[in-house]
Amino acid sequence: MNNFKNIFILTAGILSFAACKPEFKKPTATSGTADFSRYIAVGNSLTAGYADNGLYLEGQQNSYPSIIAKQMQQIGGGTFTQPLFTEAQANGSGYVKLTGFNAAGSPVLAPITDQLAVRGVVPIPGFGNVTTYAKYSGDNNNYGIPGMKLLHINYAAYGNLNGYYERLLPGNAGTNSTTYLDYVTAKPFTFFSNWMGNNDALLYAVSGGAGDVLTDKTTFTQLYTLLLSRLTAAGQKGICATIPDVTAIPYFNTVTPALVLASVQKANPTVQAIFINAKSTADVTSTTYAARPATSADMITLTFPTSKIGTPVATPAGNLPYGLTPYTPIENLYVLDANEVALAKDYVNSYNTTIKTVAASKGIAVVDMYSFLNDIKAHGLVVDGLTLTSNYITGGIFSLDGVHLTPRGYAIVANQFIKTINAQYNSNIPLTSVATYRAVKFP
Template sequence: MQKKHQCLLLTATLVISACSSNNDSPLKDTSVTKGQANFTKYIALGDSYTAGYSDNALFIKGQEDSFPNILSQQFAAADGGTFAIPLMNDNVGGLLLSGKAIDGPRLFLNNGIPTQVSGLTTTEATNNLTGPFNNFGIPGAKSFHLRAPSYGDITGVLSETANPYFARFASSPTTTVISDAIAGDATFFSVFIGGNDILSYAISGGTGRDQTGNKNYLSYDNNDVTDPGLFADTYSALIEALTTKDAKGVLANIPYVSTLPYFTTVHYNSATLTQALADQLNNGYDPYNQGLQKLAQFGILTTQEAERRTINFTAGNNAIVIEDKHLTDLTQHNLPSYRQATKEDLLVLTSSYFIGTLVNDDPLKVNGLSVPLADKWVLTPEETTLIIHTTDVYNMTINTIAQTKGLALADIKSVMNKLHDEEIIFENIKLTSKYITGGVFSLDGIHLSARGNALISNVFIEAINEKYKSTLKKVDLRKYPVNYTETIH
């Protein structure tokens, strides 16, 4: 099913940026029918998942293995047209802004360890590509960004009012993503957007703000949670624009971040201690524990919270120590907001490289033990509850619009839940959400592997076939790799 793009180098500085993925399509399979859909011109609208971002970067092979490109190949057998992608220049991955690297390079497995590939990307964001294009997946985009004017203005990248990935193929500095997307009068579309409206908050360990009730996105910081009302208004406007000329399409709901390996790989009790070290740490935290008990005796702190905050180590596996802003503020009593983590806390993947390191090479200052982890390293239950609730509200909007507009709905959330809770079996291949070994997620723990993209392509196909009575064929997951090698040809 996979096709390789054959792009010609025209001059030292001019490269054809996208080629048809369907130029070498086989003879038409008469068992495949389009039903009530029209796949003549398909466009994909979304964020990094739609773009094909994988292994912590955007690169050619990842774009070719993106779910929209896979779908376009299946659409080809049902009179689907070409699918143009704003391809990157290489498989190193990443992006330059005036010669300075601002993203990437991609990761690969080096003796079982995720490692950056060698070399520098050759993709320069200031080199604007000429469209038209079919894939409007913009890494980093939130829902409201797709309607934001000047989101493709390269001069606004440093001030974070624009996106370099969109700037490199926007039709003009003042255009919007949705304007460029609908310019070609698509007959079919997919929309998978909204993940970043909550994901950036989660990746930051919940350091952003809940903007519920505030529709002024210009006042948002990058890690804030998008107001559900703003999300609903934006999503509705996007679908109205896409369906103005009766185009049909498929929408995707948003999975819980708690199902992504970025938040489920690092265990809360990952500190292994000797009895001697446990005793040393207990001595260090003894004044803190005694202070909690005194405040509980005076009724300033409940007994339950005092117990929750008490820090105690034993020989063997121990829970790490974290800061928790949701605890009762005791700074006026000279006590910080510390406690040990529990299984309800979600540590971000990058904390695995930080826990156990020393502060200024001081052996008495160990991060996660004698020095509690800062808020940015962990999602507390309160923060996860906010994320899940907000995701549910976003998904209610998506579901309602799909029903109202008569569009297909790909239930990505349920698939991610199943991968997290149990497994999915395909042709004797076991797929789970486990980091590295699960087969679905790439090495950044958030984005999909090629096989993961093939998996959700089949979810899209199921939804399309059910809604529009088409008979598109599913893709064979075995043809898509779990991991890319250091060198991709």
């Protein structure tokens, strides 16, 4: 009898607990104070989904705006259409893939040259040859144009000089006059993301400070103000992103002066330094360069052909080993020297101050990608059970060109945008699952 009584009391207690169990209700979907019915993305190669040194279908499909839009659709966001390459031309501009590693452990990359969307090459007087791509004429929400600077947004001839922009316009190269600013605002929209301005510093940096120039700071401020004024002209809301530290990417942190020197010293221990042709001052107007030994403050590009080190170079003093004497320094295009690094950092910091100030004046959210990506470089990132870093190939975030992102990297970026949008506009866009997106493809 006592046993029966105890069982009765226990059962009653369980039923009572079950009756009081709290209910976990899914939050009501809300866009908060924003309207995501027509979201557009403004920017350059990062916005387009560029990866592995090319624009191709898989990269486009995994662009961060596309990922954001998918998450927006879960709370009532509208359709997001991209100017995708067709399946028959899925390799787009062409790109590179990892085929293995050589005996020294260095990656071996091979170009993809089939199923391209290349339409031809057009000579533009006063400019040079422009590669054009298969035209796209449908609806478009992703206005990412690889290679584009903020400096180009109001330049009427730009549709003739950039094949990625030319493919979106009805005219052929040489006949276009639609500015990018007019193109992206031609159709009404309710929300935007804007990651413009990266190339105003990046193209200078990746050319070793030799093949491009930094956009003037005052000009940058004027154009960014113009861009935000146009994007918010009808009261639209949106999000802007700061420019990453262009010197923190794998493109500049994989092939280091110390690694190159150590490799040389294995064969010739008497070598004490490698030499570079370096900018003499951190004055942006200075064009004076001089040979000197490389230091840890100098950055060698990922594209530097290390096999050139030590090869004979004809000089007035006879044949001397490349990179190992003041008479045969590594050329400018392969090195962002310490003074150029300082310039790039200074201009990026100035651009980011402009971005934050102008966005704040319009009540627009800002996601600080500069701080976020630098924090990953310093400390790594753990998300969805994955440990990620900024390391080349193994880190999982950066693609094979050392500049742009993998699909996993773009998913991480998308989540940062989403977190900032939710915080600014009281929306509840769900985050994406980073683990469902791939990192670098291994053979």
